[in-house]
Amino acid sequence: MKTNPIKKRRRYNHSSKATGSSRPNGQPLSVPVSIEQIVQAVKKMKKNDQRALIEDLLAATSPDYLASIREAREDYRRGRVRTHHDVFSKLK
Template identity: 50%
Template sequence: MLDALKIDLKPAELIRAIKKMKKKERNAFLEDLLAATSPEYLESIRKARADYKAGRFKTHEEVFGR
C-alpha cells in the first residue's frame, strides 16, 4: 500500500486547474479541502446540523422579512 504521494505542483498550476472546474465541482472540491484541513470547519458543520435537527434556526423570511 502506498503511504505517501509526492506531486511536484506549483500553486499557480493548482489555481489554474481549480479555475477550470465547473462551478459545482469547484465548490465541492473547496468544501472537501476545507473539511480535510480544518477541524474547526468540521466542528462548525456538526454544530449547525445539531442546531437544525433541534429546530434552532430561522427562516429566510424571519431574518430578512421577505
C-alpha cells in the same frame, strides 16, 4: 478509528488509482506541482466541482469549520431554526 471528514461523494476524481500517484508497494509518489499549475487546473473545473473541492479543503484543514457544520446540523435536528422572514423582518 477516525473517520475522514471529507465528503464521500465527489464529482471530481482525485484518487491515487485514477491518477497513478502511488507506487506498486502502496507508498505515495511525490510529484512536484506548482501553485500556478494547481490554480490553472482548478480554473478549468466546473463551478460545482470548484465549490466541492474548496469545501473538502476546508473540511480537511479546519476543525472549526467541521464543528460549525456539526453544530448547524444539530440545531436543525432539534428544530432550532429561523425562517428567512423571521430573521430579516426584524432588521427593518
